[in-house]
Amino acid sequence: MEIIYFLGAAVLLAALIYGVLQFRTRNRAAVRAGDEIVKERYRRDDA
DSSP states (O other), X not given: OHHHHHHHHHHHHHHHHXXXXXXXXXXXXXHHHHXXXXXXXXXXXXX
């Protein structure tokens, strides 16, 4: 039974490490493009 808890903890730890690394190495150009799309959609909805 303990092996199941250990495997679950290991999977959770790996997912957390992966998420942190992906967040720190994100593409700034893609973030900027996404922000522009969101701003345009808000402008269109307000009109």
